[in-house]
Amino acid sequence: MPGLFDNMLFVWLVLLIVFIVVELATMGLTTIWFAGGALLAAVSAVLHAPLVVQVALFLVVSILLLCFTRPIAIKYFNKDRIKTNVESMVGRQAIVISEVDNLEGIGQVTVGGQEWTARSVDDNQKIAVGTVVLVRAISGVKLIVAPRQM
Numbered sequence: 001m002p003g004l005f006d007n008m009l010f011v012w013l014v015l016l017i018v019f020i021v022v023e024l025a026t027m028g029l030t031t032i033w034f035a036g037g038a039l040l041a042a043v044s045a046v047l048h049a050p051l052v053v054q055v056a057l058f059l060v061v062s063i064l065l066l067c068f069t070r071p072i073a074i075k076y077f078n079k080d081r082i083k084t085n086v087e088s089m090v091g092r093q094a095i096v097i098s099e100v101d102n103l104e105g106i107g108q109v110t111v112g113g114q115e116w117t118a119r120s121v122d123d124n125q126k127i128a129v130g131t132v133v134l135v136r137a138i139s140g141v142k143l144i145v146a147p148r149q150m
Contacts, residue, residue, distance in 0.1 A: 008054060012042035029073055037062030089135045094118070094145060100127040109133060109145060121146040 019035035041058040049057075092111055100107030102123045109118040119142050120127055127133060133145035 008051060009042055009045040012038050012045055012054070012058075016042060029070060033065035033070060034058075034062045036065045089116075089138060089143060092135050093148060094133050094135055094143065096127050096129050096131045096133060096145075099129055100133075100145065109135075109143060111135065111143070117142045118145050119143070 016035050016038040019031040019038060023030070023032040023035065037058040037060075040061045041054045044054045044057050089111060094109035094111040094116070096107070096118070097110050097115065098106060098108035100109070100118050100120050102119050102125075107118040107120070107127070109116055118133075119139070121136050121144055125147075127145065127147060132148045134148050135143045136146050137144040
């Protein structure tokens with residue numbers, strides 16, 4: 001069926017262009033994988049593969065590219081990304097300047113010269129003034145801390 005061949009090749013090429021244009025516009029690393037699937041489907045259309053094979057190739061290749069190469073690409077493209085102030089706090093050391101007691105809802109630490117409200121990772125643990133702690137997480141505007149292990 002030459003008519004179907006021409007139509008499907010056109011469809012795959014249009015999809016390929018649309019996916020690439022959307023990717024260039026958003027730079028979100030989401031549609032580029034479908035562009036790869038559309039390219040392989042277009043090649044299969046040129047080789048007169050049945051429509052079922054073309055669609056299967058499009059879906060399988062797109063999903064495989066998305067699942068296996070996207071995490072690597074995101075890691076590679078985001079390696080120079082600068083963390084925000086809050087994101088950069090996790091893993092840093094802090095000094096307790098006001099006793100941390102979750103039951104009383106009190107506690108403050110200083111990190112890099114900035115004072116932060118703090119809570120302990122363990123609700124039953126009080127952390128004394130002067131203790132060096134590690135920032136484990138952030139909850140709202142509070143740092144979640146734990147005493148540093150020697």
